[in-house]
Amino acid sequence: MKxxxxxxxxxxxxxxxxxxxxxxxxxxxxxxALRAAGPDASPLAVISRAQGKxxxxxxxxxxxxKAKTGDFLFEGDRVKTGKKARAVINFISGIDIDVNEETxxxxxxxxxxxxxxxxxxxxxxxxxxxVRPGGDYRVRTPQAVTAVRGTKFGVxxxxxxxEVYVLEGAVDVSNSYGKIICNxxxxxxxxxxxxxxxxxxxxxxxxxxESSWTGKETELTLELELKSxxxxxxxxxxxxxxxxxxxxxxxxxxxxxxxxxxVSKDGEKWLGAGRFKMQGGVLxxxxxKKNSGAGVMTIDNDDIKTLITxxxxxxxxxxxxxxxxxxxxxxxxKFEK
Numbered sequence: 001m002k003x004x005x006x007x008x009x010x011x012x013x014x015x016x017x018x019x020x021x022x023x024x025x026x027x028x029x030x031x032x033a034l035r036a037a038g039p040d041a042s043p044l045a046v047i048s049r050a051q052g053k054x055x056x057x058x059x060x061x062x063x064x065x066k067a068k069t070g071d072f073l074f075e076g077d078r079v080k081t082g083k084k085a086r087a088v089i090n091f092i093s094g095i096d097i098d099v100n101e102e103t104x105x106x107x108x109x110x111x112x113x114x115x116x117x118x119x120x121x122x123x124x125x126x127x128x129x130x131v132r133p134g135g136d137y138r139v140r141t142p143q144a145v146t147a148v149r150g151t152k153f154g155v156x157x158x159x160x161x162x163e164v165y166v167l168e169g170a171v172d173v174s175n176s177y178g179k180i181i182c183n184x185x186x187x188x189x190x191x192x193x194x195x196x197x198x199x200x201x202x203x204x205x206x207x208x209x210e211s212s213w214t215g216k217e218t219e220l221t222l223e224l225e226l227k228s229x230x231x232x233x234x235x236x237x238x239x240x241x242x243x244x245x246x247x248x249x250x251x252x253x254x255x256x257x258x259x260x261x262x263v264s265k266d267g268e269k270w271l272g273a274g275r276f277k278m279q280g281g282v283l284x285x286x287x288x289k290k291n292s293g294a295g296v297m298t299i300d301n302d303d304i305k306t307l308i309t310x311x312x313x314x315x316x317x318x319x320x321x322x323x324x325x326x327x328x329x330x331x332x333x334k335f336e337k
Contacts, residue, residue, distance in 0.1 A: 043072035043257050044107060044118065045091040046298045048306035052085030052101070070255050070273075070298060073107055080104040081125070086214070090306045091118055092296060095137055098214040100126035112136060126156040128211050131169075144190040147172045153182075154210055162190045165202065165210050219305040220244045226311065234292040234313045237267055242299065244281040250301060251275045252283055257296035261289045289313040 047054070047067055054067040059076025067079070073089065079099070081087055087099040095118060099105075103125020109116040117136040120127065131137050133150030140146075143162040146155055151169025155162065164173050165187035173180050173188055178195030182188050185207055186199035202210070226232070227239040240263075242252065254263050255273040262270035264286045276285050289295045292315035299307040324330055 042294055042310075043074050043092070043296050044109070045073040045089050045095075045097075046255075046296075046306070046308050047071045047073065047087060048090050048298070048300050048308075049086065049088035051087070053082030054085055054087045054099075055080050055082075070253070070300075072257050072296065072298075075107060075109050078104070078106045088306070090298075090308050092308050092310050093118060093135060093137075094132045095135060096130040096306075098128040098211075100128075100213055103127060110138065122155065122157050124157045124159070126154060126213075128152070128154045128214060141190075143192055144173055144175045144196060147174070160192050164188050164190070164196075167207070167211060220246060220248055220303055221305050222299060222307045224299070224307060224309060232311060232313050233316050234289055235316055237264070237286045237288045238311065240285050240287055240297075242278065242283040244278070244304070246281055248281045248303070249279055250277075250303060252278050252304065253298075253300050254285065255298045255300075256287070257298075258289070260291050261287065261295035261297070263287050263297070287311065292316075 047069060050067050050069050050071075055064040056067045056071065056073070057064050057078040057080075059074060064080070067087070073079070079087070079089070081099055081101055081103050083101055085101050089097040089099065091097070097120070103122070105120050105122040105125070105127065108119045108121050110119045117138060119138045119140060120129075121140050123142075127139065129137065129139065129148070130152045131148050131150055135148070135150055138145055138147045139155045141155065141157040141162040143157075144164070146153065146164050148169065148171045151171055152167040153169070153171050154165045154167070156165075164171065164182055166182045166184050168184055170181055170183045173182055173190065173196045175190060175195065177193070180188060180196045180199060182199045185202055187202055188196050188199045190196045221244065223243045225241040227241065228236065230236055232238060253273070253275055256263060259272065262272060263274050264270045265274065265276055267286045270288065274285070276283055287295070287297060289311070292313050294310050294312045296308065296310050299309075
């Protein structure tokens with residue numbers, strides 16, 4: 001580490017300076033050790049809608065807590081909806097999940113070639129999943145595994161059997177007894193100890209009824225652009241530009257995943273969450289993360305399709321520190337990695 005000294009103060013007390021540097025290095029070392037010892041704190045998804053009784057059991061806990069809009073979800077978290085309750089979950093990878101009433105599942109990551117995939121381990125209930133083309137995602141029930149790579153489909157788990165219906169694209173439905181492909185407009189049933197039944201074509205009215213429980217209305221889609229002249233560096237602001245396909249005017253909710261990840265409308269007042277006014281379908285604000293690493297940002301309101309994005313901030317190569325002494329003198333320190 002190089003230390004550059006500049007400013008009004010020409011001579012310094014070396015003992016005090018060395019003591020200060022040693023203390024700073026000690027704090028940094030302790031912080032790094034705590035991070036290394038802790039679990040991976042990167043969220044996988046966010047709850048963008050929570051209607052009725054929606055509860056979460058955090059991984060490693062045995063206690064259910066009430067979920068609310070904006071809550072982040074991590075690997076191993078368990079989600080449960082009560083009678084007449086609904087929820088919408090958006091993954092960072094772009095997967096959207098509608099959760100029906102009386103549904104219970106755990107969010108997991110499973111191994112795949114070259115990385116990991118999201119997996120929903122569902123005990124009972126119904127979820128409707130929309131996966132972008134090229135996405136890799138699975139829904140697992142006691143009777144079968146449904147795997148997709150870009151589609152819109154529903155899985156309904158009941159006592160003793162599972163139903164899978166496909167609205168767009170195609171899915172693989174398999175268990176230890178067999179495997180089938182279910183195409184758009186088809187559904188299949190999988191009983192306990194049985195292979196998936198041959199797909200059957202759904203009637204037009206049945207097809208439209210399958211997802212009617214979501215009660216979704218048309219939502220506006222956001223386009224996001226991140227700008228920074230020096231790159232995404234910890235401690236430096238990044239400009240966030242949002243646009244919609246319509247001249248929309250309204251408040252946009254923005255929330256971050258970590259205490260050191262802040263947002264600001266003017267680049268001066270920084271908050272962990274904010275409500276910013278979009279005018280004419282255009283909004284610009286700023287985000288900044290104090291420490292290096294990934295930060296997750298959720299952007300949403302009732303009329304806008306939830307947008308969740310991860311920004312990876314690199315460690316700054318040099319840091320500056322300004323010390324003001326009691327006698328009015330100043331000491332400027334620059335630390336270079």
